[in-house]
Amino acid sequence: MEESVFQHIAHRYDNDPQIHLTGKIAGEMEARMSIPHRLLDYGCGTGLVGLRFADEADHIIFADAENEMLKIVQQKIKDLDLKHAETLHLNVVEDTLPTIQVDTIIMSLVMLHVPDTQTLLKQLFKLLEPGGQILIADFNHNENVSHPLIHSGFTQEEVKAQLEEAGFTDPAIHTFYQGEKIFMNQDASLFLAKANKS
Structure with missing residues (x-):
């Protein structure tokens, strides 16, 4: 298996x-x-998004498939003295699912790197408690982006259809941000999707 590009960029990922x-x-x-109680930041990277909820959640699990990213999160958890946070090496598409249940899952700029997004969502559905919520941020389709390893x-x-196929209910999706050269050096916009598990 080829070493992921994220292994190489982990230590310079936290740029401005x-x-x-x-x-x-x-x-x-x-x-x-x-309000989240048990929160899973899946594909957490260096924890930039999930750490924003450190004061709100009772427990946070930072999960990623890349060890170098997790090492950086572990150091941040230590530096911030977060007793209610932990890291987990996990690829839900390929690995056996851990025996955890959370009420909130967040996923930021992860789907575009996952070939089988439907399986990804179905697996995350299993980790969510009934009554739980998932929030997904990613790029809207961009015809100016073409790369063999990521979605455009x-x-x-x-996204709404895939969430419903995975079992989620009441999916709501909206565009919330547009920026210059933020997606493969192209101008792009981001959506936020929120759905529930009945």
């Missing part, structure tokens, strides 16, 4: 543009989210 973008994402999630964004209709 990325911090700005993840701040916009976290702010929008916070505005739409019911998503239409909101297909």
Whole structure:
């Protein structure tokens, strides 16, 4: 298996543009989210989004498939002395699911890197408690982006259909941010999707 590009960029991931973008994402999630108790930040990267909820959630699990990203999150957890946070090496598409249940899942700029997004959502559905919520931020479909390893964004209709196919209810999706050169050096916009588990 080829080493992921994220293994190489982990230690320079927290740059100013990325911090700005993840701040916009976290702010929008916070505005739409019911109070989280047990929160899973799936595909957490260096924890830029999930750490914004450290004061709100009773317990936070930072999960990622890349060990280098998790090492950075672990150091941040230590530096901030967060007793209610932990990391988890996890790829829900390929790994056996852990025996955890959470009431909130957040996922920021993860789907575009996952070939099988339908399986991704179906697996995350299993980790969510009944009555729980999922919030997903990613790029709207962008015809100017073409790359063999990532999706060119998503239409909101297909995200809604995939959420419903995975079992989620009441999916609501809206565009909340537009920026210059934020997606493969192209101008792009971000959507936020929120759905529930009945």
